[in-house]
Amino acid sequence: MLNFEEELRKFKPSLEIEDAEDIIYNRDLDDMSDVIVKLLKDAKSEADNSKRSR
């Protein structure tokens, strides 16, 4: 037997035309390469910091 309330929570309001601009601007477009670049930057900055502290 389905739980109506639980099922209803799965439904989200559809995006309206008026909201399109906000949606596009606020979209998180990061992909795996961005994540890797960020990771590499973080790793590099950590290495630099450790060198300075020595």
Place this chain on the structure above:
Amino acid sequence: MATSIYKKLVSLSNVFYNEGLEKASVRDLTGAMESLHQSLKLDKNNINARNLLGLIYYETGEVVAALSEWVISKNLQPDENIADEYMDMVRNSPSKLEDINQTIKKFNIALNYCHQESLDLAVIQLKKVLSLNPGFIKAHLLLALLYLKAGNWDRAKVEAKKVIKLDTGNTLARRYLKEADSMLLPGESGKLVSDIASSGNDEVIRYNSGNEMIIQPLKKSALTRTGSIWGIVLGIALGVAASCFLILPQRIESITAGNKEKIANISEESDAKSAKLSEYEQKMASMDKQIKDLQAQVDSYEGVDSTSASMNSLMKAMDCYEKDSSDIEGIAAALENVDLDVIRDSVSPEFLELYETLMSKVGPSLATSYYNTGYDAYKAKKYDEAIANLSKAYQYDNTNVNTLYYLANSYAENGDIDKAKEKYDAIVTDFPNTKTAAAAQTKLAEINNSGN
């Protein structure tokens, strides 16, 4: 190192894109969306994946999401991007875009009604949404859920099936379908567990088929038995009606054929009779001709008879003369029917000679006798009698001008002007230079002046 990782990411992204494309080609839209999301997480610059994702959003009724993907795609690759065409397609039909936006708004209102537990209003709203945009998958799913909630398993099943038709990999729709199926009795399609359970009455089963509720009786009551009797009666009536409709036309046709045959026979008889009639008419015409010929012959024989009668009369007159030459009346009576002017052409010269001989002996006496009688009648204004006697007198003696004059006068007085003129002309011609001729001339002038 970094380059090789990037290449691997791009390669992997393309693998997911291919998977998404394959799923989309069999209308597994949910699966395709998942694969394309994966593809874009690996490589946001995979334009094909983004454009295809936009297309799938558009297909499921999520137009704004689709436009978002296409706009981002256009920003990432401004040139030679198919997203341009997709966006143009949407831009070029603003009314359609407006309709889609309205359906989205109505869907959101319906969802709001659901949260407010106004489920009936939500159903109404969703029906409107789907009438405007039948491809809106989320609306179908929500409606199916509402039907499940209301216990309309059959309708929920219909909606879930519609979603599966649009998106074969939609797990939510499959769940709802399974739920609806589980509520139906196995092996008895369309019959509901809830209905059977709720029905304390053994006489009927209620179940929904499409939009209709069907009530089926289980046991035969007295009423249904009566109904069956009525059904038999109705069947008999229908059978009789059908036989009338099927047999009657044939019967009418056979009667019509018989009548046509009779009419043809009558027509033939009529033609034969007409032919006989014309034959009889021809015979009648020929017989008429024969009658006329015979009549002509009879007429010719009449002349013979008249001639022979005249001969008899002449012989009788001769006989009277020989017995008593002074018996003028007897001779006149015998010659009464002899009119020499009529029979002159048909009698023999001997007859004429005999007649002339008799006339030379008794003619003047006869003429005088007839003249006296005729003149007395003329004086007494008995013009018919005068004409008859004076005519005889002139026949026996045509030298007496007075006979002719009084005869002409008698005709004139009797109204026979033509005869009168003829006689007056005869006087003027035969007795010229006489007083009587002058008088006849005067009479003729009077007649002519009077306009005759």
